[in-house]
Amino acid sequence: MPAADARAxxxxxxxxxxxxxxxxxxVPARKGEARVPSHAVRVDGVRQDLDRLAAYTRVCGYTxxxxxxxxxxxxxTFPLHVSLLGDRRSSVRLVxxxxxxxxxxxxxxxxxxxxxxxxxxxxxxxxxARGAMLDLVGTARVDGETVWxxxxxxxxxxxxxxxxxxxxxxxxxxxxxxxxxxxxxxxxGRRYRAVSHDPNPIHTNRAAAKAFGFAxxxxxxxxxxxxxxxxxxxxFGDAYSTHVSFVKPVLLPATIGFRATxxxxxxxxxxxxxxxxxxxLLMSVRSAS
Amino acid sequence: xxxxxVVVGGNRIPFAKAGGPYxxxxxxxxxxxxxxxxxxxxxxxxxxxxxxxxxxxxxxPNDFNLTREAVLSSALSPSTPACDLQQACATGLExxxxxxxKIALGQLDSGxxxxxxxxxxxxxxxxxxxRRILLEASRARSAKQRIAAFAKIRPGHLAPLAPxxxxxxxGLSMGEHQALTTTRWGITREAQDxxxxxxxxxxxxxWDRGFFDDLVTPYLRVAKDAxxxxxxxxxxxxxxxxxxxxxxxxxxxxxxxxxxDGAAATLLATEExxxxxxxxxxxxxxxxxxAAVDHPAGEDLLLAPVGATGRLLARQGLTVADIxxxxxxEAFASTVLATLAAWQDEDYCRSLGLDGAIxxxxxxxxxxxxxxxxxxxxxxxxxxxxxxxxxxxxxxxGPGSRGLISVxxxxxxxxxxxxxxx
Numbered sequence: 001m002p003a004a005d006a007r008a009x010x011x012x013x014x015x016x017x018x019x020x021x022x023x024x025x026x027v028p029a030r031k032g033e034a035r036v037p038s039h040a041v042r043v044d045g046v047r048q049d050l051d052r053l054a055a056y057t058r059v060c061g062y063t064x065x066x067x068x069x070x071x072x073x074x075x076x077t078f079p080l081h082v083s084l085l086g087d088r089r090s091s092v093r094l095v096x097x098x099x100x101x102x103x104x105x106x107x108x109x110x111x112x113x114x115x116x117x118x119x120x121x122x123x124x125x126x127x128x129a130r131g132a133m134l135d136l137v138g139t140a141r142v143d144g145e146t147v148w149x150x151x152x153x154x155x156x157x158x159x160x161x162x163x164x165x166x167x168x169x170x171x172x173x174x175x176x177x178x179x180x181x182x183x184x185x186x187x188x189g190r191r192y193r194a195v196s197h198d199p200n201p202i203h204t205n206r207a208a209a210k211a212f213g214f215a216x217x218x219x220x221x222x223x224x225x226x227x228x229x230x231x232x233x234x235x236f237g238d239a240y241s242t243h244v245s246f247v248k249p250v251l252l253p254a255t256i257g258f259r260a261t262x263x264x265x266x267x268x269x270x271x272x273x274x275x276x277x278x279x280x281l282l283m284s285v286r287s288a289s
Numbered sequence: 290x291x292x293x294x295v296v297v298g299g300n301r302i303p304f305a306k307a308g309g310p311y312x313x314x315x316x317x318x319x320x321x322x323x324x325x326x327x328x329x330x331x332x333x334x335x336x337x338x339x340x341x342x343x344x345x346x347x348x349x350p351n352d353f354n355l356t357r358e359a360v361l362s363s364a365l366s367p368s369t370p371a372c373d374l375q376q377a378c379a380t381g382l383e384x385x386x387x388x389x390x391k392i393a394l395g396q397l398d399s400g401x402x403x404x405x406x407x408x409x410x411x412x413x414x415x416x417x418x419x420r421r422i423l424l425e426a427s428r429a430r431s432a433k434q435r436i437a438a439f440a441k442i443r444p445g446h447l448a449p450l451a452p453x454x455x456x457x458x459x460g461l462s463m464g465e466h467q468a469l470t471t472t473r474w475g476i477t478r479e480a481q482d483x484x485x486x487x488x489x490x491x492x493x494x495x496w497d498r499g500f501f502d503d504l505v506t507p508y509l510r511v512a513k514d515a516x517x518x519x520x521x522x523x524x525x526x527x528x529x530x531x532x533x534x535x536x537x538x539x540x541x542x543x544x545x546x547x548x549x550d551g552a553a554a555t556l557l558a559t560e561e562x563x564x565x566x567x568x569x570x571x572x573x574x575x576x577x578x579x580a581a582v583d584h585p586a587g588e589d590l591l592l593a594p595v596g597a598t599g600r601l602l603a604r605q606g607l608t609v610a611d612i613x614x615x616x617x618x619e620a621f622a623s624t625v626l627a628t629l630a631a632w633q634d635e636d637y638c639r640s641l642g643l644d645g646a647i648x649x650x651x652x653x654x655x656x657x658x659x660x661x662x663x664x665x666x667x668x669x670x671x672x673x674x675x676x677x678x679x680x681x682x683x684x685x686x687g688p689g690s691r692g693l694i695s696v697x698x699x700x701x702x703x704x705x706x707x708x709x710x711x
Contacts, residue, residue, distance in 0.1 A: 050509060054313030063362040064318040065325070066508060113510050234325075234362050237334075 007121055008039040015043050015076075015118075016083045018199050023086075034132035034159035035091040040121035041080045048076070048112050056195040059188075060223060061230035067109035069233075070242060071226040073116070073148045074104060075196050077138040080120035081152065084136065092122075092134065095200055096212065097154040098246075099221045100133065100168075104150040105241040105288055110140070117141040125161050128168070132161035171245050173270065175277045178257025182227065182271075184219060186253040192223045209251075218249040224281050228269050232260055232285065235267060239288040247279045256280060294389040295570035295711055297563045299677020300327035301553035302508035304665035305515035307408035311550040314509060316345045316352060319552035320359040320405035323670075326506030327401065327554045331568060334364040339397030341371040342384040343554070345405050346668035346699075348375075349412045356403065377698035378620065380404045381553060381672025382577075382706060388557050389574040398562040402676070404669030405552035419446035456699065458585040463620065463699065464545060466590035468534030471623040473589065474630045478539035481622035482526035485544040485662045488619060492659025493519035500658060504677055516547055516665040544622035549665030553673035555680075560711075570711045571680035572692070576605055577706035584701035591624045594695040594703030595631045599643035601705050607691070609648030612707075614682055614692040616675045619661040624697060629655075657682065672696055672704070683710035 048068065056072055057064045085094045110116075117140070124135045133155050140148035185191075189203035198220060201208035209217045225244045250256055250271075257276050260269040266286040272279050302322050305311050311319065320343055328334055343356035352358070357371040376383035381404035388400035415423070419442060426438035455462045461469075471481075495501060496513055505513075521543070531538030532545060556568075563570050580597035582588040594617075602608060609632070617625045631637050632647035639645065658678060661671060675694050683690040690710040697703045 051313055057318075063321045063359075064314050064509070065322060234364050235367070 009042050009119070010039050011042045011044065012083070013043075015046060015079045018079060018082055018197055031158050032091065032160065034125055034134070034156060034161045035089060036122035036125055036134055037084055037087045037089040040119050041083050042117065042119040043080065044117045046076060046116045046118055048114070048116070050112055052195060053112055059191050059195050060226035062226070062233060066111050067238070068112050069226065069229060070104045070106040070148060070150075070240070071222060071229060073106075073110065073140050074102070074138070074150050074152070074222060076116065077118050077120055077140070077150065078196065078198060080118060080138065081136050084120055084122060092132070092154070092156050092159065095202070097156045099152060100155045101153045101243070101245045102150065102222070102225060103241070103243045104148065107147050107149075107239055107288065109238045110142070110147050114142050116147075127161040127163050127165040128155055129165045131155060131157040132159040171247075171282050173247075173279045173282060176259060178259050178272055178274065178276045180231065180258040181274060182256050182258060184250065184252055184254040184256065188219055188223070189217045189252055192220050196220060196222070214249065214251060216251040218251055219254070221246040221249070221281065224250060224271055225283065228258065228271055228281065228283050229285070231258060232267055232269065236285045237287045240266070240285055241288045242283060242285045244281055244283045246281055250280050292393050292395055292559050293711075294392045294557055294574045295560055295563055296572050296574065296677055296680035296708065297556050297558050297568040297570055298327060298331050299504050299553070299555040299673070299680070300330055301505055301670065301674050302326070302551055303505055303511045303514045304549050304551035304667055304670070304674075305511055306665065307548040307550055309409075309515055309550070310509055310511045311407065312409045314407065314550065315410050316348065316355055316405045316407050316552070317359055317362070319407065319508070319550065320345075320355065320403060321362045322506070322508045323403060323405065323552035323554045324359055324363040324365065324401065327556055328364045329506070330503065331556055332566070335366055337366040337368045339400045340388060340391065341365070341369060341401040341403060342374055342387045343371065343403035343405065344374045344380045344384060344669045345407075346375065346377055346380060347406055347408060347411045355405070375669070376704065377700060377702065378618065378666070378668045379672055379696040379698040379702065379704040380669035381674065382676065382694060382696050382704045383672065385555060385557065385574070385672060385676050386577045386704070386706065389577075392557060392559055399556070399558040401554050401556055402673055403552065403554035404667075404671070404673045406667035406669045407550045408548035408667070409550050413449045416446045416448060416450055418443075422446070456584065456590065463590065464533035464540060466584065467621045467624055468538055468540055470589040470591060470627050471534060471539060471621075474627040476539065476623040476626045476630070478527070479523070480626055481539060481544040482523045484619070484622040484625060485526055486521055486523050488656060488659045488662040489518050489521045490659075491657060492517055492663040495658035500681070504681065514664050516549065517663050540621060540623060544662065546620060546661045546666040549667045551665060551667035551670045553670040555673050555677040569684075571677070571684035572708040572710045575691070575707040575709050576601060577704065578604070579702065579704050581703070582701040588701065589627065590701050591620055591697035591703075592627060592631055593701055594697050594705050595628060595638070595647070596641040596643070597703050597705040598632070598693065598695055599638055599641060599647050601707060602647065603644065605707060607707070609650055611691060612693045613654060613686060613690045614657060614679060615650060615655045616660065616679050616692065616694045617655060618666075618671055618675065618696040619656065620666070620697055622662060625655075628695065676706075676708070679708055683708060686710060
């Protein structure tokens with residue numbers, strides 16, 4: 001990505017602990033102009049913890065393999081999301097920002113014993129009818145080779161970005177009876193927090209969830225994404241791209257539906273209400289090799 | 290058999306000691322890894338294979354369809370059917386024969402035989418009284434009945450039960466049974482330690498010459514069998530304390546297999562299918578035989594393969610001299626040594642209904658790349674480890690070379706098979 005080369009990069013010695021940065025990210029955003037740091041944050045030589053990976057695969061329903069899931073690398077970059085938006089130059093706070101959609105490409109299998117250089121920057125701050133949208137763009141490199149790329153799109157209500165909002169097209173969805181039913185336990189948010197290290201209390205605490213307008217804690221969107229990919233593992237080769245739209249949060253505990261459809265280029269899937277009428281998440285997976 | 294059944298490949302993950310590098314991996318994880326490695330090596334990604342048969346001895350109730358679930362997680366086509374089989378330590382050889390027989394009958398043109406076992410991720414059960422109380426409570430129609438059921442719980446019921454490798458009818462562990470056999474057949478400590486040391490040295494030599502390069506795929510940062518001790522020696526083994534048979538016992542942790550984690554798979558097919566898929570047949574499956582002994586009445590628990598070997602050789606019109614390589618599963622060093630002693634024992638063989646002694650085996654032809662003492666023994670995986678190992682060894686020796694596999698199993702059972710290089 002040539003644009004990233006021109007960007008100032010702040011290299012951190014280690015992945016930041018979530019504490020301070022997250023504490024700052026927890027402070028609700030003031031209304032006004034949306035600002036995000038222009039620099040990228042980067043950590044080199046990140047080792048993957050095998051025990052944590054094993055626990056992550058168990059919580060998400062993946063098989064424990066040498067090649068790691070794309071969503072796992074997203075989880076590894078997450079402290080950089082927090083660090084970037086916890087920066088004083090950011091008026092966007094992670095807490096309160098809604099993860100609207102996510103796109104990832106795994107360019108080749110990444111082994112659990114590979115050391116990763118992880119980098120994240122913010123870009124494409126743009127107006128939205130309800131506030132501002134922005135992309136957090138992550139890359140994972142092994143010896144200079146880009147092995148994974150991810151774009152997490154967040155919607156921040158109440159903040160302004162210059163320009164006229166461009167309507168985000170709604171993804172087509174046809175109600176359909178689910179092919180699978182998932183039962184999500186009340187403690188799933190806690191279990192996923194333990195492996196993802198995402199301490200956002202909206203996923204674990206009823207009062208925090210209420211403060212953001214949810215009757216009960218909601219499961220992390222990236223868990224739902226991971227669970228959907230895990231349901232289809234083995235079917236999209238060594239290299240793949242996947243895109244999800246987080247349409248509607250899932251309140252815990254929950255019983256929800258899942259269905260997948262083979263399409264020419266890959267698979268489309270939907271996580272829905274149990275009756276299949278309303279979507280929670282829409283996912284596409286395409287072979288990238 | 291109508292169709293010739295050939296072994297065209299195999300794959301396993303390195304085996305490791307229980308509680309070691311695979312402590313976090315389940316049977317599902319390891320079996321999927323073994324299948325995916327085989328699929329990658331044989332170019333079968335996305336392909337439908339006729340059937341996959343696998344199994345595990347230590348199995349969680351949720352894993353009733355372990356092998357099918359592993360297929361669904363693997364790179365094989367999801368339209369590949371699978372089933373679970375279980376024949377204790379002989380599971381991997383029994384799955385091989387199940388697939389081979391179907392191919393021979395023309396029901397399949399290809400299939401994968403597999404096995405996995407994790408002694409690390411073993412199921413823990415509740416005590417039988419507690420289980421009955423919980424079932425009673427779940428049947429209760431009122432809160433009062435439910436409380437009455439729970440009121441029966443006593444502290445002693447709450448201790449969880451780890452699975453024991455003990456015979457239900459005798460209460461003896463496998464090692465305790467084998468200690469009786471060791472004494473009965475007069476197997477010495479020195480002979481056991483020599484066999485154990487040879488197993489490690491031969492396995493190390495096979496790894497060094499690259500023999501396992503197309504039989505093993507690394508998993509979870511383990512590239513080589515983790516139990517292997519290339520530098521062990523008879524002297525070092527002699528220093529170990531007895532583990533079975535009391536203070537005077539001769540069986541130690543060094544000449545008994547360790548509780549292990551691992552998974553293995555082997556690809557079987559017709560010659561035509563192998564040719565279509567550009568795979569080299571290593572050896573054909575000639576024949577197999579199962580047998581059992583009456584261990585509750587005092588017979589040697591792990592010597593059932595002796596009767597099977599005698600009957601199988603007789604049926605094929607072969608003698609020990611006609612077999613180039615032998616693979617006798619090393620449950621314990623003394624199991625192998627007692628088996629060889631039994632083969633030479635005219636009276637014992639006649640007592641099994643055989644015509645006479647099976648014969649004397651030249652030890653240079655036995656377990657030439659090591660066996661379970663050095664590799665480890667994830668119960669259900671062992672047969673699926675041995676089949677491709679022997680098939681490749683026979684292929685190296687050239688067409689017509691024959692090999693015999695003998696695997697003892699819990700319940701006083703055993704499975705024996707003959708392979709021949711093509």
